[in-house]
Amino acid sequence: MSDVLSFGNPVFQQFAFYSGLVIGKTLLMGPITSFFRLSHDTYSNEEDCKLSKDKSLKPRFNDLTVERIRRCHQNDVENVVPFVLFGLFYVATEPYPEVASILFRTFAASRFLHTACYMVPLPQPSRFVCFLTGVGVTGAMAFRVFMTSSM
Amino acid sequence: MSDVLSFGNPVFQQFAFYSGLVIGKTLLMGPITSFFRLSHDTYSNEEDCKLSKDKSLKPRFNDLTVERIRRCHQNDVENVVPFVLFGLFYVATEPYPEVASILFRTFAASRFLHTACYMVPLPQPSRFVCFLTGVGVTGAMAFRVFMTSSM
Amino acid sequence: MSDVLSFGNPVFQQFAFYSGLVIGKTLLMGPITSFFRLSHDTYSNEEDCKLSKDKSLKPRFNDLTVERIRRCHQNDVENVVPFVLFGLFYVATEPYPEVASILFRTFAASRFLHTACYMVPLPQPSRFVCFLTGVGVTGAMAFRVFMTSSM
Numbered sequence: 001m002s003d004v005l006s007f008g009n010p011v012f013q014q015f016a017f018y019s020g021l022v023i024g025k026t027l028l029m030g031p032i033t034s035f036f037r038l039s040h041d042t043y044s045n046e047e048d049c050k051l052s053k054d055k056s057l058k059p060r061f062n063d064l065t066v067e068r069i070r071r072c073h074q075n076d077v078e079n080v081v082p083f084v085l086f087g088l089f090y091v092a093t094e095p096y097p098e099v100a101s102i103l104f105r106t107f108a109a110s111r112f113l114h115t116a117c118y119m120v121p122l123p124q125p126s127r128f129v130c131f132l133t134g135v136g137v138t139g140a141m142a143f144r145v146f147m148t149s150s151m
Numbered sequence: 152m153s154d155v156l157s158f159g160n161p162v163f164q165q166f167a168f169y170s171g172l173v174i175g176k177t178l179l180m181g182p183i184t185s186f187f188r189l190s191h192d193t194y195s196n197e198e199d200c201k202l203s204k205d206k207s208l209k210p211r212f213n214d215l216t217v218e219r220i221r222r223c224h225q226n227d228v229e230n231v232v233p234f235v236l237f238g239l240f241y242v243a244t245e246p247y248p249e250v251a252s253i254l255f256r257t258f259a260a261s262r263f264l265h266t267a268c269y270m271v272p273l274p275q276p277s278r279f280v281c282f283l284t285g286v287g288v289t290g291a292m293a294f295r296v297f298m299t300s301s302m
Numbered sequence: 303m304s305d306v307l308s309f310g311n312p313v314f315q316q317f318a319f320y321s322g323l324v325i326g327k328t329l330l331m332g333p334i335t336s337f338f339r340l341s342h343d344t345y346s347n348e349e350d351c352k353l354s355k356d357k358s359l360k361p362r363f364n365d366l367t368v369e370r371i372r373r374c375h376q377n378d379v380e381n382v383v384p385f386v387l388f389g390l391f392y393v394a395t396e397p398y399p400e401v402a403s404i405l406f407r408t409f410a411a412s413r414f415l416h417t418a419c420y421m422v423p424l425p426q427p428s429r430f431v432c433f434l435t436g437v438g439v440t441g442a443m444a445f446r447v448f449m450t451s452s453m
Contacts, residue, residue, distance in 0.1 A: 003154050003305050006394055007450055016391040017451035024444050027384040030377075031437060034430065044373055047423045071195055075181075077380060078228060082178040084387050085235050089167040092157055121198045128185065135182060142175050148158055149168035154305050222346055226332075229379060233329040236386050240318040243308055272349045279336065286333060293326050299309055300319035 004092050011100045015091050018104035022080045022111050029073035033066065042066050072118040075131070076111065083107055083138045090141040093148040107137040155243050162251045166242050169255035173231045173262050180224035184217065193217050223269040226282070227262065234258055234289045241292035244299040258288040306394050313402045317393050320406035324382045324413050331375035335368065344368050374420040377433070378413065385409055385440045392443035395450040409439040 007013050037043055041052050042063040049057040061067070091100070110133035117127035158164050188194055192203050193214035200208040212218070241251070261284035268278035309315050339345055343354050344365035351359040363369070393402070412435035419429035 003157070003307070005154070005156050005307050006305070012394070013451050016394070016447055020388065020391065020444055020447050020451060023384050023387050024441075027381070027437060027440060027444075030380055030433070034433075045370070045420075045423065047426050047429075051426055068196070073380065077383070078181055078224065079178070081228070081232055081383055081387070082174050085174050085232070086171065088239075088390075089171065092163070092167070118196075121196065124198050124202055127198075131181070131185075135178060138178060139175075142171055142178075145167055145171050149164050149171060154308070156305070156307050219347070229332055229375065230329070232379070232383055233325050236325050236383070237322065239390075240322065243314070243318070269347075272347065275349050275353055278349075282332070282336075286329060289329060290326075293322055293329075296318055296322050300315050300322065 004094060005088070009091070011095065011097050012091050014097075014101055014104055015087055018108045019084045019087060021108050022076075023084060025111065025115065026073070026076040026080050029069060029076060033069050033073065036063075036066050036069055040066060068118065068121075072115055075114070075118070079131070079134050079138070080111060083134065083141075086138055086141045086145060089145040089149070093144050095144060103137050103140060107134055110134040110137065155245060156239070160242070162246065162248050163242050165248075165252055165255055166238055169259045170235045170238060172259050173227075174235060176262065176266065177224065177227040177231050180220060180227060184220050184224065187214075187217050187220060191217060219269065219272075223266055226265070226269075230282070230285050230289070231262060234285065234292075237289050237292045237296060240296040240300070244295050246295060254288050254291060258285055261285040261288065306396060307390070311393070313397065313399050314393050316399075316403055316406055317389055320410045321386045321389060323410050324378075325386060327413065327417065328375070328378040328382050331371060331378060335371050335375065338365075338368050338371055342368060370420065370423075374417055377416070377420070381433070381436050381440070382413060385436065385443075388440050388443045388447060391447040391451070395446050397446060405439050405442060409436055412436040412439065 003009070005012055007016070037048070038051065040063050041054065041057065042060055043049050043051070043057070044059050044061065046059060049059060087104075110130045114127060114130035114134065116122070117130055121127070154160070156163055158167070188199070189202065191214050192205065192208065193211055194200050194202070194208070195210050195212065197210060200210060238255075241254075261281045265278060265281035265285065267273070268281055272278070305311070307314055309318070339350070340353065342365050343356065343359065344362055345351050345353070345359070346361050346363065348361060351361060389406075392405075412432045416429060416432035416436065418424070419432055423429070
């Protein structure tokens, strides 16, 4: 029998794939922020302002696009990281593979849609629904982790 | 013999339980922020302001309660995530179960008290002591991880 | 044969060591922020201002050093956490130990240099290169995780 936390376990394999998608998406927000900082000539640090052609440029924190990307990135960190951490424990509870698969896919879809809602932006409550869907999936995994770990 | 990172290991089971408490608490700060944004009519995005009855509402970032909750949430992310990540390695070092149990409980208690101190708010240095207790527990686990991994 | 996620696996042992270095460094930014808040008499909360001798002190968010440390801390959270999470899956793919070792060391070096660049501060693009190096290492691990998990 394979270890529960190894690629010999199909639930772990699925978890690695969907976690990878959402962590990768979160990580990409960093270089995307850099790209918009450069194209919008908006920096947080004195030494970064030297990258601009405008030699009198000062740090500023009010570019609408850059701040929107940063809030989206922050929301990812606050939601994706708890999903992956709870997910590791959840996989260790040996859930039904079909249920696990639905939860992982729903979470990944909710986070990609959340980013779309934030970046377009789409009218509320579309983003709010995506956010709550993600929290709900993580909550469902958390429930099983507590059931198993408090036995 | 069970795997060290599985519910067959009582230390892992305890770790899953107390990690679950603190990750769950961190995750809940998201919907709590949403609740106070709605009840205080304070939003970060133009499209969110349409949720308000006041059609001339603009994004604002100076609501004392919302900003306090956000700082508390941020402090959770900065402390709970390192605890859980170091904790996984710490459980893999096969620590004495009694010591592990004390560390996990102390950390969880320190973070719930930290939130209470932040939200009431209680006079300093109560919050600072809770913060340092959490850092100390994670530091103690880190010490064992370094001792084991640098052998 | 040992479990892949245990200290019996030399790749896991190396991963624990280098992850520990970068998580520990991230965690330390918290107390360092506290130290500079106290020495610069700069606080975010009304109740913290009572720690000051100046009884009329108000919360403020414009101390250059404190805000710089906070941005550095935030950048750590946004990059170190994805590295460790992808790293767990990456170790489970059973990579060549020599390749894994190079990736872990490169990441750790890039993050310590990133902090040095941020704190001195060194002229750009030094910090930007460190940031992209870290993202590149995590991306390389992510690539292998996707190859293995989508099979």
